[in-house]
Amino acid sequence: MDVNQAIHLLKSKGYKHTDKREDMLNIFTKHKGYLTARNVLNELKDRYNGLSFDTIYRNLSLFVDLGILEETEFNGEKHYQMKCEDDRCQHLICIGCGITQNVNVRPFEDQLERSNDFKITGHKFEIYGYCSLCH
Amino acid sequence: MDVNQAIHLLKSKGYKHTDKREDMLNIFTKHKGYLTARNVLNELKDRYNGLSFDTIYRNLSLFVDLGILEETEFNGEKHYQMKCEDDRCQHLICIGCGITQNVNVRPFEDQLERSNDFKITGHKFEIYGYCSLCH
DNA sequence: ATCGATGCAAACTCTTTGCATAGCA
DNA sequence: TGCTATGCAAAGAGTTTGCATCGAT
Numbered sequence: 125m126d127v128n129q130a131i132h133l134l135k136s137k138g139y140k141h142t143d144k145r146e147d148m149l150n151i152f153t154k155h156k157g158y159l160t161a162r163n164v165l166n167e168l169k170d171r172y173n174g175l176s177f178d179t180i181y182r183n184l185s186l187f188v189d190l191g192i193l194e195e196t197e198f199n200g201e202k203h204y205q206m207k208c209e210d211d212r213c214q215h216l217i218c219i220g221c222g223i224t225q226n227v228n229v230r231p232f233e234d235q236l237e238r239s240n241d242f243k244i245t246g247h248k249f250e251i252y253g254y255c256s257l258c259h
Numbered sequence: 260m261d262v263n264q265a266i267h268l269l270k271s272k273g274y275k276h277t278d279k280r281e282d283m284l285n286i287f288t289k290h291k292g293y294l295t296a297r298n299v300l301n302e303l304k305d306r307y308n309g310l311s312f313d314t315i316y317r318n319l320s321l322f323v324d325l326g327i328l329e330e331t332e333f334n335g336e337k338h339y340q341m342k343c344e345d346d347r348c349q350h351l352i353c354i355g356c357g358i359t360q361n362v363n364v365r366p367f368e369d370q371l372e373r374s375n376d377f378k379i380t381g382h383k384f385e386i387y388g389y390c391s392l393c394h
Numbered sequence: 395a396t397c398g399a400t401g402c403a404a405a406c407t408c409t410t411t412g413c414a415t416a417g418c419a
Numbered sequence: 420t421g422c423t424a425t426g427c428a429a430a431g432a433g434t435t436t437g438c439a440t441c442g443a444t
Contacts, residue, residue: 139398140397140443141443144400160433174401175401177433177434178435178436182435183399197332198383200332200409201432201433202433202434216377246387247385247386247387248385250382277417277418277425279424313410317425335433337409396443396444397444399440400440401438402438402440404435405435406433406435407433407434408434409430409431410431411429412430413429414426415427419421
């Protein structure tokens with residue numbers, strides 16, 4: 125999903141288009157990897173004097189609810205990135221820079237679903253390590 | 260690892276054998292799945308009047324450091340269970356009861372390590388859903 | 395003008411830490 | 420006895436919420 129699609133989705137649900145929301149979305153589309161609320165605030169605090177965590181958190185949460193961002197928790201913090209088109213997409217997460225690479229485990233999950241009596245509702249398949257640049 | 264092995268490991272590292280630690284370890288060996296600090300406290304609070312979160316947290320953290328427990332974060336809380344013998348073991352986590360099933364993704368990771376320029380240091384491969392009983 | 399968005403402040407949850415005391419070895 | 424474990428209290432971090440005001444449509 126790109127920024128325009130996301131903004132269109134917001135409007136279609138009755139939410140408003142604000143500069144802060146657009147900027148937040150731009151940050152995520154330009155950064156290939158997970159960001160925390162603090163990361164987002166740091167990116168925007170020069171542009172918006174007095175920008176508060178509340179707004180960041182509220183919008184991050186809204187974006188997740190609308191399916192624009194996906195959320196994961198590690199290192200005691202919630203991390204966000206643009207949601208993959210493929211709901212089976214999975215990540216390698218560089219613990220140096222936060223960059224993620226996608227990997228495909230669909231065949232694995234397909235096999236799992238056939239062979240197990242387990243109804244999948246969500247998953248977290250993340251491999252932590254160092255990407256080629258940080259390594 | 261069973262309770263006796265864990266206690267032996269504790270002693271060999273200069274940590275002491277206490278009733279609370281033994282009880283905590285027993286809880287984890289008897290429960291096949293993740294538990295939070297609060298879960299552990301609830302299990303023990305009748306037996307130990309005034310048992311504090313501090314002790315639970317300190318011991319959980321110690322157990323993780325010693326490789327007795329493994330830790331993961333979801334729903335805003337840290338969750339713990341006995342560490343798998345196989346360091347490539349992965350989990351299906353029932354969001355109904357917390358029970359975990361292990362699955363083997365070793366072939367997948369082996370292939371990944373060969374084909375990607377990514378140095379793996381850790382991973383979280385967890386599939387959330389409902390087990391056969393909760394389902 | 396209306397209703398959502400934001401900032402402020404406070405609260406809340408989970409977790410960690412300093413310090414004095416209790417307890418194992 | 421010596422050193423670790425524990426409880427108490429407080430602090431700390433990340434996150435959420437109530438309310439009044441600002442701002443988009």
